[in-house]
Amino acid sequence: MKVAVAGGAGFIGSHVCDVLLEAGHEVFVIDDLSSGTRENLDCRIPLHVLDVRSAEAARLIRHERPEALMLLAAQMDVRRSVEDPRFDADVNVGGLLNLVEAGARNGLRRVVFSSTGGAIYGEQDYFPAAESHPTRPCSPYGVSKAAGELYLGYYRQQHGLSYVALRYANVYGPRQSSKGEAGVVAIFCGKLLGDLACTIYGTGEQTRDYVYVGDVARANLAALSCEHVGPVNIGTGVETDVLHLHRKLATISGRGKPPLFAPSRPGEQHRSSVDNGLAQRVLGWRPEVNIDQGLTRTYTYFEKRALRSGTLPVSYSVPQ
Numbered sequence: 481m482k483v484a485v486a487g488g489a490g491f492i493g494s495h496v497c498d499v500l501l502e503a504g505h506e507v508f509v510i511d512d513l514s515s516g517t518r519e520n521l522d523c524r525i526p527l528h529v530l531d532v533r534s535a536e537a538a539r540l541i542r543h544e545r546p547e548a549l550m551l552l553a554a555q556m557d558v559r560r561s562v563e564d565p566r567f568d569a570d571v572n573v574g575g576l577l578n579l580v581e582a583g584a585r586n587g588l589r590r591v592v593f594s595s596t597g598g599a600i601y602g603e604q605d606y607f608p609a610a611e612s613h614p615t616r617p618c619s620p621y622g623v624s625k626a627a628g629e630l631y632l633g634y635y636r637q638q639h640g641l642s643y644v645a646l647r648y649a650n651v652y653g654p655r656q657s658s659k660g661e662a663g664v665v666a667i668f669c670g671k672l673l674g675d676l677a678c679t680i681y682g683t684g685e686q687t688r689d690y691v692y693v694g695d696v697a698r699a700n701l702a703a704l705s706c707e708h709v710g711p712v713n714i715g716t717g718v719e720t721d722v723l724h725l726h727r728k729l730a731t732i733s734g735r736g737k738p739p740l741f742a743p744s745r746p747g748e749q750h751r752s753s754v755d756n757g758l759a760q761r762v763l764g765w766r767p768e769v770n771i772d773q774g775l776t777r778t779y780t781y782f783e784k785r786a787l788r789s790g791t792l793p794v795s796y797s798v799p800q
Contacts, residue, residue, distance in 0.1 A: 481505050481506070481547050481548055481704070482505070482506045482508075482544070482545070482546045482547050482548070483500055483505050483506065483507050483508075483546055483547070483548045483549070483550060483704070484507075484508055484509075484510060484541060484544065484546040484548070484549045484550070484579075484583075485497055485500070485507060485508070485509050485510070485549075485550040485552065486509075486510045486511070486532050486537075486549065486550065486551050486552060486553040486575070486579060487510075487511055487516065487532075487551070487552035487553030487554065487594075488507070488509030488510070488511055488516070488521065488525070488527075488550070488552065489509055489511035489513060489516030489517060489518060489520050489521050489527060490511065490515055490516035490520070490552060490553075491515075491516070491520075491651075491653075491655045491656045491657065491693065492552055492594065492648075492651055492693055492696055492697070493509070493511070493516065493520075493550070493552040493553075494516065494520035494521055494655060495653070495655070495693050495694060495696070495697040496550055496552065496696075496697045496700045496701070497509065497521060497522065497525055498522065498697065499697045499698060499700070499701045500550075500700075500701060500704075501522055501524065501525065503701060505704075507525050508525065508526040508527075508528065508544060508546075509521060509525055509526065509527045509528065510528050510530050510532060510537050510540065510553070510579075511527060511528075511529065511530075511553065512529060512530060512531045512532070512553075513529055515657060520655055528540055531575075532553045532571070532575035532576075532578060532579055533570065533571065533574050533575045533578050534578070537578060537579060537582075538578050538579065538581070538582040539582075541579055541582040541583045541586065541588070542582050542583075542585075542586045545586050545587040545588075546583065546587070546588060547587065547588065547589050547590065548588070548589065548590040548591070548592070548704055549579060549580070549583055549588055549590070549591045549592070550592045550594075550700060550704075551575075551576060551579065551580075551591060551592065551593045551594060551628075552594045553571075553575055554571065554572050554575075554594065555567065555568045555571040555572055555621070555624075556621065557621070558599065558619045558621045558622075558745075558747045558748060559745055559746070559747065561619050561620035561621035561624070561747065562619055562620060562746050562747040565620035565623075568620045568621055568624050569620065569623075569624050569627070572621070572624035572625065572627075572628060573624050573627050573628060573631070576593070576628045576631060576632075577631060580631070580632070580635055580641070584635055584639040584641050585639075588641065589641070589642060590641075590642045590643065590644075590704065591632060591635075591641060591642070591643040591644075592643070592644050592646065592700055592703045592704055593628055593629065593632055593643060593644070593645045593646065594646055594648060595625045595626075595628065595629055595645040595646060595647045595648070595711065596621070596622060596625045596647060596648060597609070597647035597648050597649045597689070597713045597714065597715050597752075597754040598622075598648075598649060598650060598688065598689070598749065598752040598754075599617050599618075599619055599621050599622030599625065599749070600615050600617050600622050600625055600626050600629075600647060601613050601614070601615060601616070601617075601752070601754075602614075602615070602616040602617050602618045602622065602749065603616075603618065603749055603750060603751070604749075604751060604752065604753075607719065607751065607753050608689065608713075608715070608717040608719075608753040608754050608755040608756075609713070609752075609753065609754050609755060610713070610754075610755045610757070610758070611647070611710070611711045611712065611713055611755075611758055618747060618749065619747035619748075620747075621747070628645070629645045629711060632645060636709060642709055643709060643710075644703040644706070644708060644709065644710070644711075644712055645710065645711040645712070646696075646699060646700065646703060646711075646712055646714050647711050647712065647713045647714065647715075647754060648691065648696060648714050648715070649688070649689035649690065649691045649713070649714065649715030649716065649752070649753065649754050650663060650664075650688040650689060650690050650691065650715075650752075651663070651690075651691055651692075651693050651696050652664075652665035652666065652690055652691075652692065652693065652774065652775075652778060653665075653692050653693030653694060653774060653777070653778050653781075654693065654777065654778060654781035654782075655693070655781075656693070656778075658670030658782065664688075664722060664725065665690065665725070665729070665775065665778055666778075666782070668725070668726060668729050669729065669733075669778060669779050669782040670782065672729060672730065672733040672735060672736055672779075673733070673782055673783060673786050673791075673792060674792075674793060675735065675737075675793045676737070677737040677738065677739060677740050678726055678736070678737075678739045678740070679739065679740045679741070679742050680722050680723065680726065680739045680740070680741050680742070681741075681742050681743065681744055681745050681748070682722075682741075682743070682744035682745075682748075683741075684721060684722040684723035684726070684739070684741070685721050685722070685723065685750075686721060686722055686748070686749070686750050686751065687719035687720060687721045687722075687750075687751045687752065687753065688719070688720060688722075688752050688753075689715040689716055689717065689718060689719060689720075689752055689753035689754055690716070690718075690720055690725070690771055690774070691714060691715045691716050691767055692767065692768075692769035692773075692774035692777075694768075694769060695714075695765075695767045695768055695769055696714055698765060698768075699712075699714045699759065699763060699765045702763040702764060702765050703763060706762055706763055707762075708762035708763070712758050712759050712762060712763065713754035713755055713756055713758060713759060714754075714756065714759055714765070715753065715754035715755075715756055715767075716753075716756065716767045716770075716771075717753055717754065717755055717756055718753065718771070719751065719752075719753045720771055723739075725775075726739055728771070728772065728775055729775055729779060732775055732776055732779045733779060733783075
């Protein structure tokens with residue numbers, strides 16, 4: 481199958497490209513490299529450096545006529561969405577409409593949309609949340625993802641376009657940036673490797689459902705060929721609080737100064753976890769990497785990368 485991957489040079493997108501290529505699909509990538517890098521991509525995959533909102537990206541979709549679109553390109557920083565809701569909607573909603581509108585009239589049959597399983601539910605009524613849980617996002621980021629799902633429902637009704645909206649829990653793993661809008665795991669790894677104190681916002685008792693990126697990539701591959709239409713949670717159903725996460729990584733690294741505490745950030749939830757029962761039934765998917773295995777793999781990846789680049793502190797010693 482010919483598959484376009486929007487955001488394919490990024491953290492999650494590049495892992496999705498790897499499994500698609502391994503499964504024998506013909507893949508090309510659209511990415512503006514605002515957060516992704518060419519180095520993340522297999523050299524066999526064509527990369528088109530384009531903004532998903534651009535006329536050029538729409539023309540590429542019309543010309544290449546992919547049968548499927550993996551839509552991973554996004555403005556994914558909750559804090560930035562709160563500060564600039566219009567930009568968030570422009571990228572997350574405008575980019576989706578630009579590519580899907582071009583594809584729906586030119587042979588596109590299936591969209592796999594990267595939604596959110598944390599921000600879309602807001603403060604949950606029960607844990608873990610099923611797909612039937614009310615959607616009441618408390619950040620513009622969550623709102624834009626909910627809007628994306630609704631637009632795909634429209635294209636389903638009007639154009640017969642098949643889609644799955646994968647509601648990711650908190651994804652972590654190799655290739656995630658440890659700067660800027662990165663997830664907490666990557667940020668903590670970067671701090672520990674630099675022999676710096678990690679900053680915890682709020683009390684540290686807030687929980688998230690951490691799911692390993694390799695498992696998420698497998699879910700995307702399964703979603704490409706399944707018959708299900710609609711949202712599907714991709715997570716572990718297990719809550720881990722930030723204090724516990726910090727302790728685990730400090731143990732893995734064999735180092736770690738006491739964390740610093742800062743005020744809570746606007747738009748962030750206190751607790752979050754998602755039920756993956758539907759994913760098991762319709763995708764045949766369940767997570768294979770637990771939090772201890774995933775954190776060890778992730779820290780090892782960052783450590784090896786820092787060793788290669790020579791960016792570790794002089795005092796750093798690799799744990800035995």
